[in-house]
Amino acid sequence: MRIFVMTLFKRLALFLVCCSLVVVTISCSDSSTGSNETSQTQLDSKKGPGQSAELFLNGDQYTSLEVEIDYMPGHKPTTDGLNSAKTFLEERLHKQTVTFSTPTEVPSAGQSSYTSSDVRNLEDQYRDQFTSTDGNTLHVYFLVLDGEYSQSNVLGIAYWNTSVAFFGKTIEDISGTPPAAPSEEKIESTVFRHEFAHNMGLVDNGSPMQTDHKTSGSAHCTTDGCLMKPSVRTTDFFSNFSGSVPPLDDLCINDLQANGGK
Template sequence: MNLKCAAVLICLLIFATSACNDDDTAQPNTSTLQPVGASSHDFLSDENYESLNIEIQYMTGYEPSSAVLNSLESFLSTILNKPAGIVFIKNEIVAEGKTTYSAADIRALEQIKRTQYTSNKNIAAYFIFLDGGYSEDSSSSKVLGIAYQNSSMAIFQKTIESLSGGIGQPSTNLLSSTVTQHEFGHILGLVNNGTDMVAQHQDVPHGKHCDDADCLMYWTVENSNNLADLLGMSSPPSLDTNCLADLKANGGK
């Protein structure tokens, strides 16, 4: 092979390598593209992961309060086996200014914005607090939060704030805390969605929810139908004994 041909071949190899690297970096982290509940055991137990990082991304003007995050940490600390602790990584992102977001919109935002992923002995979860409502809202019911992948949750904070904090309404901190913890319950596989039931308690007509109306995992908790039930409460509803038994059997405390 002469020098001219060798130089051309080297250039082609460099170009091909660069193109492959660019393609790789453009791909989403595949560990986050699994169904809700698929990583429940890893979140609950210390078998594979001893610590938890929770990335909190919020759109400008919709930052969750320290009270909401403290309540979430307290809730998780009582049920997760994470001896190395739970850490929050919080950062602001530019508001999109959209009236509503679909699940596809939210997934696309996460792929661009998310920075924390599971590695070594640390598992990562992701929240995005949005400046709009959900595309599947109706005139009679507003969705307050969704869990949409194995480690990913969205909170429709603008909707929450519009339905809380006023006369005859629950406090914004209480409603935000309740929805945030409910969605994490889905990430942990509740109900019958990655974490098996010890005893039957799934409210089948309402999907992956508990049949106990007083439980955190009751179906109305993640939508506007639950607001009256929170009046007079100072903290979010608790998980009932059936949900707690399920989590413990799947590696939780």
């Protein structure tokens, strides 16, 4: 009888240990699920340029916009260029505040040229701030690289819905002392504005056209002198630069206003 009781006690103890292990396993699984649910509250920052245009333009959900700035050695963006971009955003977005972070230097990737895939991979490495779907601040990423774009003569690209990149080596190569060559500040001011405008949905790429003014085959404007002319993102535009940053034409402004902007 005593042997039977001891055997029964051992079996009961083993059963309780197994139950404890099951509880621990279930707890770990719950923790993992909770982490996944948290990540799902983040705005999808890997959509195409212009696909979050309304979030840029209106102030219904995101009342503030913050721009995170990274640059590679030797290519820190100029203060004038950044101030120009900030002013442009304040003029066109219904945001209570537009903030540009202090530029942060990141390591060079050691390449003479970069593809759009390279740029996306670099963002994955260095971007720190992302947009919460239940917050009130829209976060944007801004990267200046130390090489050229894989497509010759291109100065900047909008490559995700909240991301823009600029090719510092190309900007530096075509800048100089006015009037013989445009200053680096003027080139940056122009190209920074142009690429941000793509993420506002121009042209007809997130902010629908109110009047037809889109070029064939690209999201650019047909109006002479407009900031969104296709040549503005290339070195070709600056070979005959007048010295002033081109404005958005009325047709582009109408598109932005119809989609929630100023």
